[in-house]
Amino acid sequence: MNPNLNKLQPYPFQRLRDLFAGVTPNPAYKPINLSIGEPKHATPALIQEALTHNLAGLANYPTTAGIPALREAISAWISRRYQIPALDIDKEIIPVNGSREALFAFAQAVINDSRPAPVVISPNPFYQIYEGAAFLAGAEPYYLNTLPENDFAMDFDGVPETVLQRTQLVYLCSPGNPSGKIMSLEQWRQVFELSDRYGFVIAADECYSEIYFDEGNPPLGALQAAHRLGRDYTRLVIFSSLSKRSNVPGMRSGFVAGDAKVLEKFLLYRTYHGCAMNPAVQAASIAAWNDEAHVAGNRRQYAEKFKAVTPLLQDKIEVGMPDAAFYLWGRTGIPDTEFALRLYRDFNVTVLPGSYLARKAHGINPGKNFVRLALVASLDECMEATSRILRA
Numbered sequence: 551m552n553p554n555l556n557k558l559q560p561y562p563f564q565r566l567r568d569l570f571a572g573v574t575p576n577p578a579y580k581p582i583n584l585s586i587g588e589p590k591h592a593t594p595a596l597i598q599e600a601l602t603h604n605l606a607g608l609a610n611y612p613t614t615a616g617i618p619a620l621r622e623a624i625s626a627w628i629s630r631r632y633q634i635p636a637l638d639i640d641k642e643i644i645p646v647n648g649s650r651e652a653l654f655a656f657a658q659a660v661i662n663d664s665r666p667a668p669v670v671i672s673p674n675p676f677y678q679i680y681e682g683a684a685f686l687a688g689a690e691p692y693y694l695n696t697l698p699e700n701d702f703a704m705d706f707d708g709v710p711e712t713v714l715q716r717t718q719l720v721y722l723c724s725p726g727n728p729s730g731k732i733m734s735l736e737q738w739r740q741v742f743e744l745s746d747r748y749g750f751v752i753a754a755d756e757c758y759s760e761i762y763f764d765e766g767n768p769p770l771g772a773l774q775a776a777h778r779l780g781r782d783y784t785r786l787v788i789f790s791s792l793s794k795r796s797n798v799p800g801m802r803s804g805f806v807a808g809d810a811k812v813l814e815k816f817l818l819y820r821t822y823h824g825c826a827m828n829p830a831v832q833a834a835s836i837a838a839w840n841d842e843a844h845v846a847g848n849r850r851q852y853a854e855k856f857k858a859v860t861p862l863l864q865d866k867i868e869v870g871m872p873d874a875a876f877y878l879w880g881r882t883g884i885p886d887t888e889f890a891l892r893l894y895r896d897f898n899v900t901v902l903p904g905s906y907l908a909r910k911a912h913g914i915n916p917g918k919n920f921v922r923l924a925l926v927a928s929l930d931e932c933m934e935a936t937s938r939i940l941r942a
């Protein structure tokens with residue numbers, strides 16, 4: 551077997567199950583789960599209808615590049631959303647089956663497993679796929695701790711020259727999971743300049759781009775930042791998804807867009823990998839990308855929950871309103887695992903210990919004594935969970 555498989559860590563939810571093993575949650579309370587970032591709002595009818603009306607497509611093999619109509623809908627959405635000129639639908643956009651598989655597969659296509667060992671830079675805490683992707687591509691992850699002290703930013707100034715020279719891929723997540731931080735234009739400028747100097751590819755994970763709180767001020771995107779800085783999209787690829795935007799985590803639909811040269815090779819990789827999108831899902835995705843009303847409605851529901859819950863929790867845990875995304879990332883004052891365990895045992899509320907989302911790097915685990923609360927449940931459930939947390 552591939553020895554790199556042995557480097558894969560247990561997934562955070564597995565570690566949570568291990569933490570709770572043998573513990574019986576207080577039966578006086580109905581369970582409330584805030585640990586998983588799985589959208590729970592209703593899937594819009596227009597997406598369900600487009601899916602069921604296009605089942606005839608199951609009679610054909612889809613192409614890896616997807617139908618032009620889907621790439622056109624994605625291109626139009628990107629232009630509207632990021633105020634940039636239309637991308638070339640034949641070269642600069644590929645539909646993917648959710649951003650997760652694409653973020654993983656991308657490293658396999660990008661990394662040149664040469665000596666000295668290639669490096670993949672990742673935020674820390676981070677979406678676990680980045681690390682697994684790096685290991686299986688034969689690379690070494692290099693973690694940049696994102697902490698309140700640096701406003702949850704990745705501090706590239708601290709990366710040694712020898713590491714930058716070996717870096718082939720950098721994962722960035724804006725809006726960030728778990729912090730909800732949005733990268734500024736200046737932060738993008740620095741990453742672009744480093745990419746120019748050291749030649750690494752940038753994988754910009756934007757799966758939370760549509761969950762924000764100020765309708766007039768959507769998060770800056772990576773392609774948008776490049777455009778504003780007068781750059782082209784060389785070595786830059788964004789990863790976007792319908793899962794959170796349109797409440798369809800089960801549909802598995804997203805896209806990658808950016809550097810045509812990189813995507814030409816990624817398409818080749820994907821052709822062999824065999825990950826074309828189901829034709830009915832392509833049709834439903836067109837409907838989803840073409841509609842913004844359901845997305846605004848979705849945001850309203852999240853905004854209501856964050857407005858209600860955050861000020862109450864602030865009395866007990868160090869937590870602020872995120873820039874975007876649907877997580878509260880709070881400092882607990884006691885060990886995060888103990889916090890999660892007590893809350894589960896005594897009040898039947900499940901939250902994710904922050905240390906499970908991070909690795910020890912540069913002497914610390916930057917997720918330690920943090921917890922992540924995903925406000926995906928209903929407003930009532932989120933309020934009920936908040937009152938239990940306050941009591942705990």
Ligand SMILES: Cc1ncc(COP(=O)(O)O)c(C=O)c1O
Pocket residue numbers: 587647648649650651677723727755757790791792793794799803804
């Ligand atoms: C940061 C981040 N990126 C990517 C994903 C993958 O989402 P999907 O594959 O549904 O697009 C997730 C899912 O929770 C995530 O948190």
